[in-house]
Amino acid sequence: MDDADRRILRALQKNPDLTMRELGEETGLSHTPCWRRLAKMKESGIVEERRFVVNPAAVGFEIVFFCQVRMKEHSREGLNAFEAAVKHIPAVNQCYTMTGDHDYILRVLARSVEDYEKTIKNSLMGLPNVAALHTSLTLREVKNSSSVPL
Known part of the structure; x- marks a missing residue:
């Protein structure tokens, strides 16, 4: 995991509803590398799931x-x-x-x-x-x- 992966994870922890375009803007990457990196982190078990939190x-x-x-x-x-x-x-x-x-x-x-x-x-x-x-x-x-x- 490198700094770009950490930027992606930090951004998604703040707002898991970001689109890939918004995630790219937030992290300084284009949407395709964001998508590939996120898919790789899901496959490796770093990202387990996106959750819907009910109060x-x-x-x-x-x-x-x-x-x-x-x-x-x-x-x-x-x-x-x-x-x-x-x-x-x-x-x-x-x-x-x-x-x-x-x-x-x-x-x-x-x-x-x-x-x-x-x-x-x-x-x-x-x-x-x-x-x-x-x-x-x-x-x-x-x-x-x-x-x-x-």
Whole structure:
């Protein structure tokens, strides 16, 4: 990856809706090299996808919780079963494995505290291999970015 690739990525992180012509103007390249470079970065896995981001609060998901999960046991089968099951819970929109006292952290969207309680009781507590859940309610979002510093 060279400086031209970085310019392309920086421009698209700021505005993923740029046309190839606009991207060329922004980066100092013509649209054909921009297109070729972007295609190559997609093929190599540098660029995964363009996303359409929905504001959760604007569609009724006013509350964000983080839920730390501790597992009963750490066998491959137990962890795989948990990961497969958590992928099917729509309210969980992010899941990461962790080091430290907890094994996973989940970002959970909810319309209300009652809605979150239902998610806990009906979905999260029933996940395979879960020993304990520790939940924190967010008060407000300070920063939320998927940009990579290039």
